[in-house]
Amino acid sequence: MADLPTPKRRKRSAAQARDEGLIAARALLLDGGPAAVTLANVGKAIGMSHTNVIHHFGSAAGLQTALMESMIRDLADALGDAVSQLHTDAAAPSMLVERVFHAFGEGGAGQLAAWLVLAREYEHLEVIRQAVLDLVDAVKARAPELPDQDSRIPGIVLLIAICAFGDAVIGPHLRQMLGQDGDAAKRLVAQILPLLIVTPSD
Structure with a gap:
């Protein structure tokens, strides 16, 4: 973790201090891990x-x-944005992958999820349950003629989330070993997704 110069102390409101503290804590998590x-x-x-x-x-x-809690809210918001895109955007499948990978990578949800699981803080994951269920419903609405929706759509969402999580946590090291660029996993999932949601009429 880089040793940054210490900013000068200054007056700020309680809300500002708390917000700045959370921003700094997120940066520390992404740069140096939970410790x-x-x-x-x-x-x-x-x-x-x-x-x-x-x-x-x-x-x-x-x-x-x-x-x-702050990062979970951000993840829920990112999933909500993905739901909105699925309802309105013709390029929704690739946009969905982009949003979820960004949330787990640059947004820090991958590091957060690893932290929660390793710390056995499973109750915090309940906060995003409804956002995930909304995402499943949005994918169902996007592909109304897809057979076996109730089993296939949750599997599709699971695939995207697990790939995004793995890419955020260990992806940089695996990509380096395999000579792949930074978007390799995201690009692969975006290519696979249309094949998974193709309908009989396509």
């Missing part, structure tokens, strides 16, 4: 004393919980 998300590191990143960070988040566990 990097500490009160001291967040304080250093935003120019705030350790005591003040505790004031806004209560404890290290409070900071981590707030970060998880």
Whole structure:
């Protein structure tokens, strides 16, 4: 993890301090993993004393919980955007893959999911349940003539999510081993997806 210069301390509202703390915590998670998300590191990143960070988040566990909740909301929003695209955009299948891969990669959902699972914080995953179910319903609406929708569509969503998760967590290392570029997995899933949702009339 890069050792960045410490910003000068300055006055800010409680809401601003909390928002800046969460932004810094997310950057620390993406750059250094869960172990990097500490009160001291967040304080250093935003120019705030350790005591003040505790004031806004209560404890290290409070900071981590707030970060998880913030990132889960962002993931749910990203899935909601994908649902909207499926209803309105002719290029929806490739856009769906793009949105989900972005959420797990640059958005940090892959690192977050790995953190939640390894920490056995499964209850936090319940927050995105409805967003995932909405996504399944949107794919069903997109392919109304697809046989066995109730079994095939959840499988399609599962494939996209697992591929996006794996690409976010270990993809960079595997791509390097295999001589693949950064979009290789995303491109492959986008190519496969139309084959999975093809209808008998196509």
